[in-house]
Amino acid sequence: xxxxxxxxxxxxxxxxxxxxxxxxxxxxxxxxxxxxxxxxxxxxxxxxxxxxxxxxxxxxxxxxxxxxxxxxxxxxxxxxxxxxxxxxxxxxxxxxxxxxxxxxxxxxxxxxxxxxxxxxxxxxxxxxxxxxxxxxxxxxxxxxxxxxxxxxxxxxxxxxxxxxxxxxxxxxxxxxxxxxxxxxxxxxxxxxxxxxxxxxxxxxxxxxxxxxxxxxxxxxxxxxxxxxxxxxxxxxxxxxxxxxxxxxxxxxxxxxxxxxxxxxxxxxx
Numbered sequence: 136x137x138x139x140x141x142x143x144x145x146x147x148x149x150x151x152x153x154x155x156x157x158x159x160x161x162x163x164x165x166x167x168x169x170x171x172x173x174x175x176x177x178x179x180x181x182x183x184x185x186x187x188x189x190x191x192x193x194x195x196x197x198x199x200x201x202x203x204x205x206x207x208x209x210x211x212x213x214x215x216x217x218x219x220x221x222x223x224x225x226x227x228x229x230x231x232x233x234x235x236x237x238x239x240x241x242x243x244x245x246x247x248x249x250x251x252x253x254x255x256x257x258x259x260x261x262x263x264x265x266x267x268x269x270x271x272x273x274x275x276x277x278x279x280x281x282x283x284x285x286x287x288x289x290x291x292x293x294x295x296x297x298x299x300x301x302x303x304x305x306x307x308x309x310x311x312x313x314x315x316x317x318x319x320x321x322x323x324x325x326x327x328x329x330x331x332x333x334x335x336x337x338x339x340x341x342x343x344x345x346x347x348x349x350x351x352x353x354x355x356x357x358x359x360x361x362x363x364x365x366x367x368x369x370x371x372x373x374x375x376x377x378x379x380x381x382x383x384x385x386x387x388x389x390x391x392x393x394x395x396x397x398x399x400x401x402x403x404x
Contacts (some may be wrong), residue, residue, distance in 0.1 A: 174288050175288065175289040177288060189351075199336060200343070203333070215330055215337070218256065222257065223272075223331070226274075226312045226314075227271050227272065233281075239271040249267065275312055276303075277371065280301065286299040290303055
């Protein structure tokens with residue numbers, strides 16, 4: 136019996152996306168400036184998108200996150216964050232395998248099993264209480280890095296914020312790398328997305344002081360958010376910021392109030 140077209144597409148699209156991501160990211164590796172200093176050839180367009188994202192944050196994300204945090208009890212909010220993390224573990228396991236990081240894959244698998252069973256689906260975190268290794272929190276962008284793809288140009292994405300060419304393809308590929316997308320039927324397979332959105336609102340409220348300093352109190356919020364993201368992302372994948380790169384907000388370049396206050400990194404995944 137011929138499978139429905141929707142099922143065929145569901146199986147074919149991930150393969151096509153992964154192939155396209157790998158191909159385009161491979162092209163990014165041609166750029167010698169991609170993993171060092173700031174490579175921002177689209178700065179004009181990026182700054183326009185940054186202003187759009189600031190408007191979305193000011194009008195929508197910031198007030199909604201405050202409302203969410205004030206209405207939802209702390210225990211439930213923490214449980215949702217843990218649930219989102221647990222539901223993301225299958226994708227982490229897949230990416231660890233693709234990176235040939237078998238130790239990380241086994242650690243995440245053990246954590247997934249314990250928290251899904253004893254932790255009631257991940258609402259509780261007995262794995263941490265047992266002293267198990269923290270989740271690797273990897274992604275397909277990191278997988279592309281392991282495969283040799285360079286980060287490419289800096290990009291400001293609508294709604295999602297700071298990114299790079301490699302990281303952007305990784306984001307889209309990660310939509311299809313979580314096995315739960317195919318194991319669970321609709322709408323159950325959207326549980327991870329819903330939990331992720333709620334977790335994002337919690338993160339926005341948790342880092343509200345830092346994010347407000349970056350977006351609304353710094354002299355150049357675009358340059359500051361770009362600096363924080365790139366340095367954090369390069370550290371995560373094991374890259375380097377390069378000796379020639381100077382952060383204009385390191386406290387010596389006239390960064391104003393934002394420069395004089397140590398900032399907690401809101402992009403820390």
